[in-house]
Amino acid sequence: MRFVDEFRDADMARALAAKIVALCAPGRQYKLMEVCGGHTHTIYKHGLEDYLPQQITLVHGPGCPVCVIPMGRVDDAMALASEPDVIMTSFGDMMRVPGSSGSFFDAKARGTDIRMVYSPLDSLKIARQNPDRRVVFMAIGFETTAPSTAMTLLRAASEGLRNFSVFCNHVTIIPAIKAILDSPDLRLDGFIGPGHVSTVIGCRPYEFIARDYGKPVVVAGFEPLDILQSIYMLMLQLAHGRATVENQYSRVVPWEGNGVALSAIAQTMELRPYFEWRGLGFISQSALRVREEYAAFDAERLFAVPGVRVADPKACQCGEVLKGVLKPWECKVFGTACTPETPIGTCMVSPEGACAAYYNYGRFARQRLAVVSES
């Protein structure tokens, strides 16, 4: 299939892998973080680690939109959904995320009207079709999905809809990366930069990582060869002692980002002073809320949102996993108390979560299948 198979070519992968091995300095260990959960998913789904030498460890980062939603926000959403006449809508990924009294799926089984949508515009359609109901869209995601929420707000305003609102949980990637760079327990050699976020924000926002922290960044695409090539580009920088921001995903990511998308976000949303991230705690200026001008479409202003802070379950080590301090299987409850069917932490819910990716795709002793990479 065109535009897919070219990016999954095994011969090219072998050639790249050989070049990566050649760049490894003897005795040196490399820790590279893929920031984006989409990358984590690709890495496991295609078995990409089979191509990497032992010296290179991929550390899974915080860029999974569902994983960083704290339990309190899920409970808030659940409270919103139980308000009279409300139809709650959200992306499929949210449906299984546990709040303190179960997930959206459980609430749906109890009779709460919760519907899965593929786009916030679908929520708008539901609002038009149900004028006597109040439709809330639970918006989640980084700068990747924020523009579609922004466009939906703009359209709702221009149509003068009176029964549609957004429960805004959009977060921004740079503060999360900065939190990781400032975290003392993690020493990374470089970053595989988020691809889809960068289609919106461009590559310039990452420059401080190279300039101030001396770490190379390569913005990467989502096919397995994209990621392998990005690892090669990072290794090349490390071998030459360089630290710059490079763009592997230039077929999609413009260096300066997408001005139209950015201005739609700026028009409808603004930075919150602070926001709680699951496992990472409160990070200042790290999330978006609906602007005053669009208050008529802001669920947080229209409804009494409890806003109660719920501590993460004690056993859950999602925070350490999100920061890359722990590998998924190093978490105390991984695979036993916390599984995809009984998730305790969000990392086990989303297909982009490191724990779910490892559990579903990577849970086997690789040496048993080493023959695969030798053939």
Place this chain on the structure above:
Amino acid sequence: MTVGNTGIPVREELVLERIDRVRRARPRVREDRITMSHGAGGKATRTLIEAVFLDAFRNPLLEPLEDAAPLAVGGGRIAMTTDSYVVSPLFFPGGDIGDLAVNGTVNDLAVAGAEPLYLSAGFILEEGFLVADLMTIVTSMQAAAQRAGVQVVTGDTKVVERGKADGCFVNTAGVGVFRHDRVLGIASARQGDVILVSGPVGDHGVTIMLARGGLGLEADVHSDTAALNGMVAGLLAAAPGLRAMRDATRGGVATILNEIAAAAGVGIVITEDDIPVRTEVRGACELLGIDPMYVASEGRLVAVVSPEDAESALAALRAHPLGQDAAIIGAVTGDAPGIVTLRTAFGGTRIVDLLVGDPLPRIC
């Protein structure tokens, strides 16, 4: 040159063992209400069946949880099965709920190794349902029954108030007879056996997803619903080393492979490049972020065959119009019992596990 990870830290192995023990533990339904996941054919469905139904009805005939139960009756052996159909929409490219209800039950008998003979048909109709639509459904049931060489010999009708059903639900039960004394079953898969699939996977599931609308996607796909008993007869005759067959419905090929691995206590290794998938189906799945191996077919079977009979089994499948694109997709191994691994087209390896519930489209 070896490019790959060899040797893993001991602790990770301990964790893997611990997980394995947890997965073998007796299943328990944790939810206090039925959710949609319980009907999706994945882990939640399996848990519900084992913890509720099997626990209540436990007997040696039910226990193997095969598609049909083989029963000794009057000196011979018959097979019995039942299945309910709640597909939405009722009419879709390539078929409707009527032929689906006949073919599905015929196939459950056929893959058990029996010759399907008689069907029952039960209808649950919603107040207000169009009689013309019911006529269309029944007409296509009769046509499907004729093609499959079976008769609908008994039935039942119930009508419920508007809102208590979704137009029309159909249940069919079926009886077939074994014309041989071979015993088929997924528990008999053993190391060295070969895994075949009878054609491109995922056509039906993708057709339904697109027919529901709402995705804004269009593609030239139609349901593969078909009766497999003709093709199965050829396969039985050609391959004495045939161990088991399953039709790849809800949960797709991935779920069946996991059931085989678990029932027989074997590992299974399959090759992504060898699994036939139509380009349209693959394209839709790529866009939605779902894996065609978990998407339902309604006219495809997975067969486990001894290695010496693999080629003749493949030839027998390909000789039938429904099996022209049949392929060998993998093999049974002695390693990693209970686990299905996939050699990806990219050249890596990964696990193919049961899904919890329906495959959910990803955000970005």
